[in-house]
Amino acid sequence: MLFNSLTYAFFLPVVFVIYWFYVNKNLQLQNFFLLAVSYVFYAWWDWRFLTLIIFSSAIDYFCGIQLGKTDDPANRKMLLWFSILINIGFLFFFKYFNFFVDSFAELSQAIGFQANKSSLKIILPVGISFYTFQTMSYTIDVYRRKMEPTSDALAFFTYVAFFPQLVAGPIERAINLLPQFFSKRIFTYEAGVQGMRLILWGLFKKVVVADNCAVYVDTVFGSYSDASRVQLLLALVLFAFQIYGDFSGYSDIAKGSARLLGFDLMTNFRTPYFSRDIAEFWRRWHISLSSWFKDYLYIPLGGSKEGKTKAVRNTLIIFLVSGFWHGANWTFLFWGFLHALYFLPLLLSNTHRVHLEFRETKYGLPTLKEFSQMVFTFVLVTFSWLFFRANSMTAAFHYLASIATPARGVRVETVGTTLLIALCFIQVIFEWIFRKEIVPFTNFESSKPLRYGAYLAVGFLIISYGAYVNPQSFIYFQF
Amino acid sequence: MRDFLRHTLLWIIILMACIYAYGQFCDWFFTQPQFLDFAINKRAWNLKHKKQSYDFVVLGNSRAYGVFDMRLLCERLDKNGINIGAGGSSFIDNYLTLNLFLKNGNKVKEVFLQVDLWSLNSRTWLTESFHKYHFVQYWKDPIVRQTLNDFSGIREVKVFTLFPELRYIKFNKYFSFKEIVRRYSNRNKIHSPFDFTLGGVVAQSLEKQPIMEYTQYKKMIFKIDEKDLFYLKNIILLCKLNNIKLTAFKAPEFNTFKESIINYDEIYNNINDLLYDWDIPYHQLNSEIDNNIENFYEGGHLRNQALIPFTELFAIEYVRYSSQEDKP
Numbered sequence: 001m002l003f004n005s006l007t008y009a010f011f012l013p014v015v016f017v018i019y020w021f022y023v024n025k026n027l028q029l030q031n032f033f034l035l036a037v038s039y040v041f042y043a044w045w046d047w048r049f050l051t052l053i054i055f056s057s058a059i060d061y062f063c064g065i066q067l068g069k070t071d072d073p074a075n076r077k078m079l080l081w082f083s084i085l086i087n088i089g090f091l092f093f094f095k096y097f098n099f100f101v102d103s104f105a106e107l108s109q110a111i112g113f114q115a116n117k118s119s120l121k122i123i124l125p126v127g128i129s130f131y132t133f134q135t136m137s138y139t140i141d142v143y144r145r146k147m148e149p150t151s152d153a154l155a156f157f158t159y160v161a162f163f164p165q166l167v168a169g170p171i172e173r174a175i176n177l178l179p180q181f182f183s184k185r186i187f188t189y190e191a192g193v194q195g196m197r198l199i200l201w202g203l204f205k206k207v208v209v210a211d212n213c214a215v216y217v218d219t220v221f222g223s224y225s226d227a228s229r230v231q232l233l234l235a236l237v238l239f240a241f242q243i244y245g246d247f248s249g250y251s252d253i254a255k256g257s258a259r260l261l262g263f264d265l266m267t268n269f270r271t272p273y274f275s276r277d278i279a280e281f282w283r284r285w286h287i288s289l290s291s292w293f294k295d296y297l298y299i300p301l302g303g304s305k306e307g308k309t310k311a312v313r314n315t316l317i318i319f320l321v322s323g324f325w326h327g328a329n330w331t332f333l334f335w336g337f338l339h340a341l342y343f344l345p346l347l348l349s350n351t352h353r354v355h356l357e358f359r360e361t362k363y364g365l366p367t368l369k370e371f372s373q374m375v376f377t378f379v380l381v382t383f384s385w386l387f388f389r390a391n392s393m394t395a396a397f398h399y400l401a402s403i404a405t406p407a408r409g410v411r412v413e414t415v416g417t418t419l420l421i422a423l424c425f426i427q428v429i430f431e432w433i434f435r436k437e438i439v440p441f442t443n444f445e446s447s448k449p450l451r452y453g454a455y456l457a458v459g460f461l462i463i464s465y466g467a468y469v470n471p472q473s474f475i476y477f478q479f
Numbered sequence: 480m481r482d483f484l485r486h487t488l489l490w491i492i493i494l495m496a497c498i499y500a501y502g503q504f505c506d507w508f509f510t511q512p513q514f515l516d517f518a519i520n521k522r523a524w525n526l527k528h529k530k531q532s533y534d535f536v537v538l539g540n541s542r543a544y545g546v547f548d549m550r551l552l553c554e555r556l557d558k559n560g561i562n563i564g565a566g567g568s569s570f571i572d573n574y575l576t577l578n579l580f581l582k583n584g585n586k587v588k589e590v591f592l593q594v595d596l597w598s599l600n601s602r603t604w605l606t607e608s609f610h611k612y613h614f615v616q617y618w619k620d621p622i623v624r625q626t627l628n629d630f631s632g633i634r635e636v637k638v639f640t641l642f643p644e645l646r647y648i649k650f651n652k653y654f655s656f657k658e659i660v661r662r663y664s665n666r667n668k669i670h671s672p673f674d675f676t677l678g679g680v681v682a683q684s685l686e687k688q689p690i691m692e693y694t695q696y697k698k699m700i701f702k703i704d705e706k707d708l709f710y711l712k713n714i715i716l717l718c719k720l721n722n723i724k725l726t727a728f729k730a731p732e733f734n735t736f737k738e739s740i741i742n743y744d745e746i747y748n749n750i751n752d753l754l755y756d757w758d759i760p761y762h763q764l765n766s767e768i769d770n771n772i773e774n775f776y777e778g779g780h781l782r783n784q785a786l787i788p789f790t791e792l793f794a795i796e797y798v799r800y801s802s803q804e805d806k807p
Binding site: 006 | 480486490634649650
């Protein structure tokens with residue numbers, strides 16, 4: 001069930017009405033209802049993988065309970081590793097098995113051995129990378145005694161399967177989200193309005209910007225050898241907007257949907273394309289994943305506290321793992337590696353925490369220096385998206401070679417670009433206005449005409465320029 | 480909660496009202512002859528004609544649209560005709576075009592329908608096997624509505640049945656404000672090159688295309704698609720219901736191109752048998768035209784220089800066949 005589908009437009013209001021009017025009598029009923037609808041939501045894709053979520057939830061629930069019962073360090077460590085191995089095992093099998101088998105076979109062939117590729121036809125369960133990390137965060141936090149294990153199985157299972165963020169995040173920490181399932185939710189007008197605003201803005205980013213850019217990007221990437229240099233460059237820039245609109249749009253709709261049900265999910269994106277360096281970009285892009293890696297991988301490895309060499313090693317590790325998390329392909333690994341290369345000079349020169357907050361001139365605009373830093377960072381990030389989007393490393397380098405080749409006068413037939421550029425520009429303007437707010441449109445709180453005007457303008461764009469003929473799935477569903 | 484629901488409901492009502500009003504406006508605007516954009520759009524030009532009488536109508540895909548010199552054909556047959564074929568159209572498009580053409584009050588005695596491998600396998604060979612967005616404004620026509628429903632998911636059918644105006648949101652690319660403004664500002668452009676060619680091809684742009692190399696033809700296997708066959712039958716039924724004589728023909732194909740189709744003979748024999756069963760004459764007209772690549776700008780589309788020879792050939796064959804038919 002896609003957030004941008006008619007099914008979800010029907011599903012969410014029905015859930016909302018039943019949740020607040022029929023099952024709001026007690027907490028258990030609220031949680032039970034949320035668990036049931038979350039499983040329905042997931043089963044809409046493939047009901048067979050429900051067993052996987054239930055099993056994964058059961059393992060971590062069990063490990064949490066057992067961790068609460070024992071103080072023996074060896075037992076505790078064993079329980080932790082049991083949880084991690086089961087979760088990573090599932091992830092490895094469904095997501096990475098074929099990659100390792102294929103890569104091993106290719107390597108064997110390259111050094112002269114005969115090796116058959118015996119890949120299995122494994123379907124990737126949607127959202128596995130997200131809920132696996134979410135459940136693991138619970139067990140790790142209980143192991144570290146950062147939180148008490150829960151004995152409320154219903155609350156825990158609902159926390160793992162909570163439908164707004166089940167298939168593509170944000171990857172919530174148990175410490176933030178789980179306690180919200182322990183107390184009865186009470187509806188507030190403010191939360192409802194915030195939810196609707198987030199959904200409205202998320203829809204704009206997804207169906208207007210991302211899905212329209214997707215048509216151009218897919219065409220050019222599909223026949224890049226016939227595209228002109230301008231088309232190739234424009235497709236890269238538009239992909240930067242597509243992936244941001246797609247993923248942050250999803251996160252906004254997820255956060256908005258959760259808000260309507262009385263939950264507060266973490267913010268996953270904070271206008272990342274206004275970042276002035278790569279370090280700032282990673283504090284603003286897919287925050288739930290980057291902070292997960294920081295807390296559960298980077299810091300346990302020693303972070304940057306144990307000398308420059310270890311800091312460099314740890315940085316390389318988390319960027320490579322981050323790339324690999326996205327998918328079993330060398331392109332994602334290279335994408336991660338490239339970002340590590342961007343990041344390391346800042347780390348080594350100790351300038352990775354320079355840009356923490358926005359500064360601006362009295363007209364609400366960035367200074368010229370900051371603007372040029374933003375453009376430079378955007379160029380670096382956009383370049384790295386080439387490897388993220390390409391089907392293989394060979395394709396990525398061919399794409400680059402095509403850009404470097406002098407104009408061939410060959411052009412791929414694509415959709416018009418003026419409208420696409422205009423839509424991206426509108427998004428940039430709104431994002432700049434919203435850059436300091438967690439919830440979009442909050443800036444317009446003081447002026448009713450401005451607020452309503454903004455709602456109408458965004459609503460008009462969604463209706464008039466949304467791409468509805470071939471609804472696109474969300475890119476991050478594949479991860 | 481009450482305030483939230485009240486405000487949300489208000490916004491939803493405003494939204495629905497806007498969509499409804501816009502939909503109603505589009506229903507009217509996009510069916511008005513002066514806003515059909517017929518000066519450059521062939522499909523729109525086909526439907527601008529109202530309450531006319533024609534001895535014959537040429538119908539089919541680009542190979543029907545671009546195969547005749549229409550003025551010459553009218554002269555040779557001593558008949559009044561029009562070409563309502565369109566590039567990239569399948570039998571589904573053709574069926575709806577003919578249906579709307581007749582509902583415009585036009586009288587037609589005979590249809591020359593181009594039938595070939597491509598038109599019977601539109602899902603494989605056309606970019607879009609059915610151009611829904613060319614017909615959504617004619618939703619009130621039961622045949623159009625039924626056909627659109629045939630090509631929509633069950634949920635979409637339900638939604639569009641409940642709230643038909645939403646179809647303009649789905650196809651907003653073709654029914655945008657920008658498009659309304661463009662068509663409104665073009666309303667005085669009443670002269671179309673198709674008026675001169677009687678709907679035949681306006682070939683200048685096609686003539687610039689280079690001749691395709693022989694070696695570029697890949698080996699192909701064709702099969703007949705049930706959906707296309709179904710709509711071919713619908714065209715036949717529509718003609719029968721309106722007492723219109725139907726004659727099928729095949730536009731020329733370059734010989735080497737034919738050879739690249741592995742099951743060429745088998746498929747055309749099947750088509751021939753099918754049409755014979757329905758008592759429809761089928762003119763395949765293999766000739767010298769097929770031997771010369773310079774007659775084609777690719778294997779299946781004629782260049783300007785071949786239009787007259789083929790039109791002459793078709794006229795002779797048609798007259799010969801008709802005179803045989805007329806014999807007791």
